[in-house]
Amino acid sequence: MKYAIALIPGDGIGPEVVGPAMEALDAVGDIYGHVFNYVELEAGGNAIDTAGEPLPENTLEAARECDALLLGAVGGPKWDALPGHLRPERALLGLRAGLRVFANLRPAVLLPQLRRACPLKDEVLIKSNPEGKPQFDVLIVRELTGGLYFGEQGRSNDNKLAFDTETYAWEEIERVLRTGYAAAAVRRKKLCVVDKANVLESSRLWREVAAAVSEDYPSVETSYMYVDNCAMQLIRSPGQFDVIVTSNLFGDILSDEASVLTGSIGMLPSASLGSPQDMLAKDGHPMGMYEPIHGSAPDLAGKDIANPLGTILSAAMMLRYSFGLEQEAAAIEAGVNAVLDAGFRTQDIAQSNDGSEGEKILGTKAMGKAVLHALEGKEFL
Numbered sequence: 001m002k003y004a005i006a007l008i009p010g011d012g013i014g015p016e017v018v019g020p021a022m023e024a025l026d027a028v029g030d031i032y033g034h035v036f037n038y039v040e041l042e043a044g045g046n047a048i049d050t051a052g053e054p055l056p057e058n059t060l061e062a063a064r065e066c067d068a069l070l071l072g073a074v075g076g077p078k079w080d081a082l083p084g085h086l087r088p089e090r091a092l093l094g095l096r097a098g099l100r101v102f103a104n105l106r107p108a109v110l111l112p113q114l115r116r117a118c119p120l121k122d123e124v125l126i127k128s129n130p131e132g133k134p135q136f137d138v139l140i141v142r143e144l145t146g147g148l149y150f151g152e153q154g155r156s157n158d159n160k161l162a163f164d165t166e167t168y169a170w171e172e173i174e175r176v177l178r179t180g181y182a183a184a185a186v187r188r189k190k191l192c193v194v195d196k197a198n199v200l201e202s203s204r205l206w207r208e209v210a211a212a213v214s215e216d217y218p219s220v221e222t223s224y225m226y227v228d229n230c231a232m233q234l235i236r237s238p239g240q241f242d243v244i245v246t247s248n249l250f251g252d253i254l255s256d257e258a259s260v261l262t263g264s265i266g267m268l269p270s271a272s273l274g275s276p277q278d279m280l281a282k283d284g285h286p287m288g289m290y291e292p293i294h295g296s297a298p299d300l301a302g303k304d305i306a307n308p309l310g311t312i313l314s315a316a317m318m319l320r321y322s323f324g325l326e327q328e329a330a331a332i333e334a335g336v337n338a339v340l341d342a343g344f345r346t347q348d349i350a351q352s353n354d355g356s357e358g359e360k361i362l363g364t365k366a367m368g369k370a371v372l373h374a375l376e377g378k379e380f381l
């Protein structure tokens with residue numbers, strides 16, 4: 001099969017991490033007989049520089065024509081002083097809304113090889129894990145095209161007052177909850193709605209919708225938690241969670257927190273999915289946008305030290321969710337696992353910088369090559 005992939009390397013470390021992910025996709029394509037055609041597009045800071053706006057219309061149009069989108073990261077200090085509507089981050093919001101990808105899947109898994117990079121004590125991990133292992137596997141499903149990020153905002157005439165609004169319609173909550181329930185049904189069958197229903201009216205609506213939608217998923221156990229408590233529980237006892245479904249802002253915050261528990265924010269992939277019924281869906285699969293959850297990390301850019309694994313794992317999610325290529329996705333994940341098993345680390349997931357723990361510290365390119373070699377069944381490096 002042939003697939004068209006829109007590629008937005010973006011700013012900062014974006015291009016450095018997208019390169020290895022493309023190589024991994026191509027290697028998988030060679031092995032399993034698929035062709036991936038890349039359509040490189042500009043968005044973010046680089047688009048501001050060349051086109052004068054963070055998300056040129058032709059970028060969104062071209063992305064819509066593709067089967068899926070792989071994005072590195074956008075943003076950087078160079079564009080920080082621009083007004084809100086011209087900041088690079090607007091490109092992300094515009095792509096998410098324009099592609100109607102309302103459900104953002106952010107899996108936070110503690111791999112056994114990275115146990116020592118997780119800041120939690122063994123006893124904390126073990127106590128909360130149903131099997132008594134120092135591990136956790138949480139899927140955060142973040143609502144991505146509504147809430148505070150897209151509500152009415154503004155300033156008073158004298159600029160001394162500013163406001164942002166949290167607005168959620170029943171349908172917006174329902175569709176992201178259904179994505180969460182579908183995921184929970186094939187995982188450990190637990191879904192926790194995270195909100196601030198003791199204060200916010202929109203959160204109370206989330207609970208009403210969840211109560212209604214949960215009726216359709218009797219095999220899944222539904223629970224509710226306030227977001228402040230959830231921030232604490234993730235650190236106290238991450239093993240208690242299976243699937244968390246939450247609003248745009250709360251999901252943004254909790255996923256950064258969860259990422260640190262996995263060893264590094266550089267490890268976390270994400271998939272942003274729309275509805276299979278949507279007119280943008282191709283071949284029954286929803287349009288998907290795939291990106292690591294880390295940002296453009298300008299301080300790491302150009303040094304060949306960024307961790308490409310979050311982006312490589314995002315490419316695996318693309319194969320799984322947009323193309324239905326489960327075996328191929330699993331092959332990439334197995335490749336990443338094998339490389340970690342062999343002791344290869346980028347510096348963010350290493351325990352020490354001198355290799356004293358039996359680890360071999362690799363740069364971005366070398367880590368990408370190690371995954372490639374694992375995929376192709378070759379000796380490492």
Ligand code: IPM
Binds near residue numbers: 089092252295
């Ligand atoms: C993320 C990022 C973005 C967000 C920023 C860069 C706009 O933090 O994807 O989590 O807040 O959604």
Ligand code: MG
Binds near residue numbers: 252253256
């Ligand atoms: Mg974030």
